[in-house]
Amino acid sequence: MLVAPSVLSADFGRLARDVAAICDAGCDLVHVDVMDGHFVPNLTIGPVVVSAIAAAATKPLDIHLMVENNTFFVDLFAPLKPGYISFHIEEEKNPHRLVQYIRSLGIKPAIVLNPHTPPEAVEFLLPYLDMVLIMSVNPGFGGQKFIDVYEKIRRLRSLRDRINPGCLIEVDGGVTDENIRALEAAGVDVCVAGSFVFKHAEGFKTAIDILRG
Numbered sequence: 001m002l003v004a005p006s007v008l009s010a011d012f013g014r015l016a017r018d019v020a021a022i023c024d025a026g027c028d029l030v031h032v033d034v035m036d037g038h039f040v041p042n043l044t045i046g047p048v049v050v051s052a053i054a055a056a057a058t059k060p061l062d063i064h065l066m067v068e069n070n071t072f073f074v075d076l077f078a079p080l081k082p083g084y085i086s087f088h089i090e091e092e093k094n095p096h097r098l099v100q101y102i103r104s105l106g107i108k109p110a111i112v113l114n115p116h117t118p119p120e121a122v123e124f125l126l127p128y129l130d131m132v133l134i135m136s137v138n139p140g141f142g143g144q145k146f147i148d149v150y151e152k153i154r155r156l157r158s159l160r161d162r163i164n165p166g167c168l169i170e171v172d173g174g175v176t177d178e179n180i181r182a183l184e185a186a187g188v189d190v191c192v193a194g195s196f197v198f199k200h201a202e203g204f205k206t207a208i209d210i211l212r213g
């Protein structure tokens with residue numbers, strides 16, 4: 001299980017320190033939630049703050065776009081050389097074109113599915129993807145209650161195993177020590193966790209080690 005702490009739950013007054021600390025604590029990716037106030041009812045961070053995160057991180061960034069104009073934001077963040085950029089399929093008219101564009105920039109392309117979107121929505125895109133992210137909350141905020149997505153993950157895993165075994169399955173929202181092993185059994189390869197990592201009483205390393213299993 002790869003672990004991608006969501007910086008949304010970090011202490012933004014001490015952002016560089018927290019980002020360096022999750023990397024030192026052994027996370028695999030640094031998950032960065034970019035919200036534009038239109039696609040979701042929340043507004044988070046833009047290129048100035050994401051560059052500060054990139055400067056502090058010693059692990060690849062996993063940029064999760066929750067925005068209306070995906071290509072505009074891909075162009076904003078591409079100079080930071082993130083590991084992954086993921087965008088919501090619900091907000092993209094030409095997802096195949098955008099996936100190819102992201103790859104042409106040397107970044108791994110990923111697609112995100114909201115809770116209501118079936119895994120079959122990415123079936124014909126799977127050959128071109130490095131990761132599919134299944135939302136287990138409605139996007140917009142950290143600290144929400146986990147939505148049951150186990151059957152969806154199992155269906156995506158069977159598509160993935162048949163079409164593109166190298167494509168990772170990531171889950172995002174409400175991930176804790178209580179659901180992580182069931183998510184792993186369903187087929188998750190990468191977990192995003194905000195509150196569980198940043199608010200854990202025993203610190204980032206303990207939280208990350210618990211999630212990794």
Ligand code: DX5
Nearest residue numbers: 139140142143173174194195
């Ligand atoms: C929600 C974001 C998540 C969020 C996860 O829209 O995509 O990455 O920060 O936070 P937790 O783990 O607290 O649900």
Ligand code: ZN
Nearest residue numbers: 033064172192
């Ligand atoms: Zn996210």
